[in-house]
Amino acid sequence: MSRPLPPALAAHLPTGVLVDGRWRPARSGATFEVEDPGTARTLVEVADGDEDDAREALDAAADAAGPWRRTSPRVRADLLRAVDEAMRARAQDIAALVTAEGGKPLAEARAEVAYAAEYVRWYGEQAVRVDGLARRAPAGTHHQLVLRRPVGPALLISPWNFPVAMIARKVAPALAAGCTCVVKPAQLTPLTTLYVAEIIRAELAARDLPTGVVNVVPTSSARRVSEPLLADPRLRKLSFTGSTEVGATLLAAAAPSVLRTSMELGGNAPFLVFEDADLDAAVEGAVQAKMRNSGQTCVAANRFLVHASVADEFARRLTTAFADLVLGHGADDGVTVGPLIQRSAVERVAEVVAQATDGGARVRTGGDAPDRDGYFFRPTVLTEVSPDARVVTEETFGPVAPVVTFDDEDEALRLANGTPFGLVSYAYTRDVGRVMRLAEELEAGMIGINRGMVSDASAPFGGLKTSGLGREGGELGLEEYLEPVYVAL
Known part of the structure; x- marks a missing residue:
């Protein structure tokens, strides 16, 4: 229409x-x-x-x-x-x-x-x-x-x-x-x-x-x-x-x-969820950090790095939140997720999701493009994702949330920093000491602690590395x- x-x-x-x-x-x-x-x-x-x-x-x-x-x-x-x-x-x-x-x-x-x-x-x-x-x-x-x-x-x-x-x-x-x-x-x-x-x-x-x-x-x-x-x-x-x-x-x-x-x-933002995180707040922040403009932002959370002890519960809650999103034309009432910008964007998102699932990833919700006019892809949560999958290593620029687990803080930092990009990082934890360590060690020009949005007109916006x-x-x-x-x- x-x-x-x-x-x-x-x-x-x-x-x-x-x-x-x-x-x-x-x-x-x-x-x-x-x-x-x-x-x-x-x-x-x-x-x-x-x-x-x-x-x-x-x-x-x-x-x-x-x-x-x-x-x-x-x-x-x-x-x-x-x-x-x-x-x-x-x-x-x-x-x-x-x-x-x-x-x-x-x-x-x-x-x-x-x-x-x-x-x-x-x-x-x-x-x-x-x-x-x-x-x-x-x-x-x-x-x-x-x-x-x-x-x-x-x-x-x-x-x-x-x-x-x-x-x-x-x-x-x-x-x-x-x-x-x-x-x-x-x-x-x-x-x-x-x-x-x-x-x-x-x-x-x-x-x-x-x-x-x-x-x-x-x-x-x-x-x-x-x-x-x-x-x-x-x-x-x-x-x-x-x-x-x-x-x-x-x-x-x-x-x-x-x-x-x-x-x-470009960016490849990690979203870290530690074992002491408030999971309700983390899921709310994850939806905010991932789904603005259908994931088509340079500061979009691209990799969800979650402590193994809370990964299943976080993934369950995130799947529920994504499934509740309403896909449609941006001008329609009640729509919370709009289209991707062009056909090639849909094709690329479908390609990296298929590559992840071929490698053993599990689709918890979404995973495909609906049959309708326009350039749409359903909000998608993937678990059991290899850290080497393209959906993790490349900037997806789409509504896809791959969940990767870690066992301790050192591994979380290694995964977060293991990219040539360094625009923004997000982290959810209640440990003040850890917050300060993350502020020192995360290789990013901007860091969001217990919040899924960092942009502010009065604050410097920009990144490190490439x-x-x-x-x-x-x-x-x-x-x-x-x-x-x-x-x-």
Whole structure:
């Protein structure tokens, strides 16, 4: 059944390229289709930007860089406050877009909008709090001044799974710091980004601020946009969220220009349940950590490492919780699990589940794709899983919870850290001493203790090892768009 966008929303939805404060078609006239993953039907066609569009967008960002850098922090803060208020006022429309193009249940989509707006609010508050330093040198011969100034025009490449949160988490600190930007939204979910970009464009215009501060180039080929920009010496910053493989390619392309880079890459999050854990709380946290966006998040719990003494009971309770989830189109009432983003995602999840079961794993619930329109896979719990199974060693990006047992804390840490990734780890225990040991020993940039959610606009988000470089969120997220300049007086 087709589910078109509400007419009132579709009528005010930009679908072009935003350059220097003006929406227009792609120079080539090309477009690409955006699908509803809950029906596998086309929602709308969007401008398919190319090298010419990308260069014009960077032209605008470079021209606006000086005037925007000289704009007062208070004006930047007021702009972000107005964008925050507009996003909250239009939360229903933005959430409807998130659900339509990404498949999230509406409750999750509304939560994402609130989360995104909090980033805009936070960085609006931080725009007037960029610290410097002034002191007399130890030798007493001169004074030292350390200023922090905007790094320059930035290329912001956002992922498909959090289309409003990611534009907020990247654009807000860039604008607060005084950087202009070119945004490359995800091909699968560009509509939400375009809608929010129009909010920002309108607020800039209302204040007679530089029109090229935020530019957006949707495209069906990320390389077609990123390659010419990364080779342009006017670009001084790259922020990317996506897979480790693509991130490594972008880092190589950014190296000749020695660009400042922020990389939020892949994960393989362990979810540890110790023998003293509150199992009801652990199951609640497991569902939260695993099933947001049907498991399609970089911080999704990917491996459930459970002490052997409580593994059977934990698996029983988790199976019951997963079986109670309601699978369906995100716009329908009562749905708690939406579709995967595209057909290839369903095929990959089915493949790793089949490989696990061929190796002896037991399906406790789910394990297959239902026969219906859209790209769905049932919430799945696997037990008796080999630690070497792909569903454990690779980032599944789907609604599958493999349970692996351990016998003691040392083995739990060895299993948890036995991956090239290090984005987030979760652990449930009531032992305060163990909590401190885990905080010291877990190889992850973020650690959730007795909770299944770690993200917060005021806290640094990012990972270790191949999970990335730099941080988004909090004070450190602002630092990513600033460079220190030392002046000897």
